[in-house]
Amino acid sequence: FDGDLDSGPSSLWVGNKRYRAVLTGWHFRWTEVDKKNRDKKTVSVPVAEVVGVEEGRVEILPQKSVEDTDKDFTVFYVKRSSSGGSYGLLWRLGRIQFSCASRVLRDQWTKHLRTALKTHSPLRPHRLLVFINPFGGKKKGRQIYHSLVAPLFELAGISSHVIVTERANQARDHLLKKDLTGFDGVVCVGGDGMFSELLHGLIGRTQQEAGLCENDPAAALQPCPLHIGIIPAGSTDCVCYATVGVIDPVTSALHIIIGDSQPLDVCSVRQSSARVRYSVSLLGYGFYGDVLAESEKHRWMGPLRYDYSGTVVYLSNRSYSGVVQYLPADPLLSSPRDKTRCLAGCSVCSRSTERLFPHSSDSGSLYSSHFSQFSPGSEGQWVSVEGRFRCISLTCMSSSCARSPLGLSPSAHLADGTGDLVLVWDTHPLGFLKFLHRHTSTQDQFDLPFVEVHRVKAVRFSAPSGREEQEYEEIGGLSGETDEGQREYVDTVSRNGSRQHLAERAVTHEQKTATPFLCGLCCRKSPAVSVWNCDGEILPFTDIVCK
Numbered sequence: 420f421d422g423d424l425d426s427g428p429s430s431l432w433v434g435n436k437r438y439r440a441v442l443t444g445w446h447f448r449w450t451e452v453d454k455k456n457r458d459k460k461t462v463s464v465p466v467a468e469v470v471g472v473e474e475g476r477v478e479i480l481p482q483k484s485v486e487d488t489d490k491d492f493t494v495f496y497v498k499r500s501s502s503g504g505s506y507g508l509l510w511r512l513g514r515i516q517f518s519c520a521s522r523v524l525r526d527q528w529t530k531h532l533r534t535a536l537k538t539h540s541p542l543r544p545h546r547l548l549v550f551i552n553p554f555g556g557k558k559k560g561r562q563i564y565h566s567l568v569a570p571l572f573e574l575a576g577i578s579s580h581v582i583v584t585e586r587a588n589q590a591r592d593h594l595l596k597k598d599l600t601g602f603d604g605v606v607c608v609g610g611d612g613m614f615s616e617l618l619h620g621l622i623g624r625t626q627q628e629a630g631l632c633e634n635d636p637a638a639a640l641q642p643c644p645l646h647i648g649i650i651p652a653g654s655t656d657c658v659c660y661a662t663v664g665v666i667d668p669v670t671s672a673l674h675i676i677i678g679d680s681q682p683l684d685v686c687s688v689r690q691s692s693a694r695v696r697y698s699v700s701l702l703g704y705g706f707y708g709d710v711l712a713e714s715e716k717h718r719w720m721g722p723l724r725y726d727y728s729g730t731v732v733y734l735s736n737r738s739y740s741g742v743v744q745y746l747p748a749d750p751l752l753s754s755p756r757d758k759t760r761c762l763a764g765c766s767v768c769s770r771s772t773e774r775l776f777p778h779s780s781d782s783g784s785l786y787s788s789h790f791s792q793f794s795p796g797s798e799g800q801w802v803s804v805e806g807r808f809r810c811i812s813l814t815c816m817s818s819s820c821a822r823s824p825l826g827l828s829p830s831a832h833l834a835d836g837t838g839d840l841v842l843v844w845d846t847h848p849l850g851f852l853k854f855l856h857r858h859t860s861t862q863d864q865f866d867l868p869f870v871e872v873h874r875v876k877a878v879r880f881s882a883p884s885g886r887e888e889q890e891y892e893e894i895g896g897l898s899g900e901t902d903e904g905q906r907e908y909v910d911t912v913s914r915n916g917s918r919q920h921l922a923e924r925a926v927t928h929e930q931k932t933a934t935p936f937l938c939g940l941c942c943r944k945s946p947a948v949s950v951w952n953c954d955g956e957i958l959p960f961t962d963i964v965c966k
């Protein structure tokens with residue numbers, strides 16, 4: 420221990436046990452010492468994971484209590500918990516109360532620990548702007564923030580300005596228009612929809628300040644200086660689940676406090692004349708679009724609305740036709756079927772970053788380089804498929820959540836500049852149920868004959884025009900007018916439209932209605948088009964281009 424402490428490691432007591440404590444560079448360690456001066460168990464905490472140091476005997480959670488004794492100090496740190504079946508992912512506030520031989524020694528310890536914290540944790544936030552959606556999930560956002568998160572922020576010396584929203588898009592508008600000087604980050608207390616609001620606000624504000632028009636597809640997006648912290652209080656919370664690994668407000672608060680960060684791929688979604696939207700988790704057409712549209716009518720049910728609406732939509736047995744075009748990502752880098760899992764420090768993400776942005780020393784040029792790869796003429800080979808789909812999903816991350824612990828695409832990467840496109844062709848109801856059910860287990864949802872998954876850099880979708888759809892239904896779509904031989908064709912065509920191969924997927928009406936009770940439900944006229952679910956928001960347009 421270099422500094423004012425007299426003789427290197429010093430003796431501290433915890434209860435009646437003696438410890439040798441030492442602060443060496445990046446670590447604070449304490450070792451129990453027995454009566455014969457032999458070392459017993461050592462606990463080592465990285466300084467970067469020390470949350471706070473307080474004089475006296477202090478408790479924070481569940482309630483703050485302070486016993487102001489002059490030879491004691493309390494150290495709070497990140498403790499990895501083995502409970503909950505997610506070893507290492509669930510974080511708790513560790514606490515140890517030391518007693519010193521003198522007040523002078525106590526003051527030296529607290530001073531040194533606080534100095535070490537400042538030196539070794541330069542990325543910690545000091546001032547945060549917090550948005551709480553009081554109506555997200557089970558409507559517990561306010562309670563979660565005030566009882567579990569605010570005391571931790573206070574302990575860590577973080578001051579926060581809290582806004583409880585009164586309407587949708589208030590947080591987005593605040594970020595777009597109000598003074599953000601002095602804030603080191605923003606915090607979202609809510610679900611994926613609320614996260615999406617903050618994301619849109621921050622990206623929009625950053626482009627505005629750079630004098631760029633976001634809606635111009637040729638404009639290079641600038642990097643956002645503020646990070647977004649997520650305190651899960653929504654219905655799906657998959658951005659939190661896929662980045663942190665658990666849905667736990669205390670774990671998330673501790674990650675925010677120590678300044679952890681995880682870059683995320685953001686997918687831009689455009690329709691020629693409409694305002695650009697962004698997605699990080701699910702961009703879904705067909706089943707997931709219909710579930711969202713249906714669930715909005717049942718918001719009062721809270722998170723259960725998705726289970727209810729999922730069942731209703733499943734039973735309505737719909738499929739939609741359309742043309743999907745995609746630009747495949749480099750298959751040598753990774754594959755959606757390679758059974759890897761993306762975690763912090765992922766080598767695939769690091770390699771992709773290096774390849775995509777060879778000259779960037781920071782994220783500063785990430786966005787501009789990223790978008791420049793899509794400039795006209797540098798696009799590579801688009802693949803086009805046309806047919807009838809149960810659902811079309813594009814996800815930039817695994818989109819794991821409590822409903823689907825491995826996610827929509829378990830091997831997707833958080834920050835590799837690609838998304839996974841999952842095409843589920845029309846099939847009989849039991850086949851589709853099997854597909855959905857596999858999301859809830861460890862079974863491979865892509866190992867089904869009517870499912871395809873592609874790692875992509877860009878996607879285009881167009882629904883058939885009114886006339887084409889009508890013609891489709893006349894030759895025997897889901898309207899039930901033809902009872903056999905309904906056929907669907909998968910065309911793979913090159914960018915200039917010449918046909919490379921034609922595969923035929925036949926789904927007879929008998930197959931579709933193999934389950935008699937579903938026949939009545941499927942033999943109704945389906946709507947011609949579905950809607951896009953963009954991270955929990957319905958897009959006001961159907962034909963899209965995503966990058």
Ligand SMILES: CCCCCCCCCCCCC/C=C/[C@@H](O)[C@H](COP(=O)(O)O)NC(=O)CCCCC
Pocket residue numbers: 610611612613653654655656657700701707710711725726729730733818820822823826827855856858859952953954955956
């Ligand atoms: C009949 C039961 C079907 C069970 C299917 C299980 C498959 C679950 C996959 C879930 C993927 C979730 C992708 C994330 C989407 C969120 O962005 C979005 C908005 O979240 P939030 O703002 O927190 O409400 N959530 C959804 O769209 C819910 C999809 C649920 C589908 C059953």
Ligand SMILES: Nc1ncnc2c1ncn2[C@@H]1O[C@H](COP(=O)(O)OP(=O)(O)O)[C@@H](O)[C@H]1O
Pocket residue numbers: 551552553554555556557583584585586587588608609610611612613614616652653654655656722955956
């Ligand atoms: N005060 C509010 N009143 C109504 N809607 C709000 C409010 N604050 C935020 N929202 C909107 O609610 C939607 C859902 O929020 P979210 O926190 O994701 O909850 P959930 O996960 O339950 O869908 C978001 O799109 C957000 O724009």
Ligand SMILES: [Ca+2]
Pocket residue numbers: 684814815816831832833834835836837838
């Ligand atoms: Ca990705």
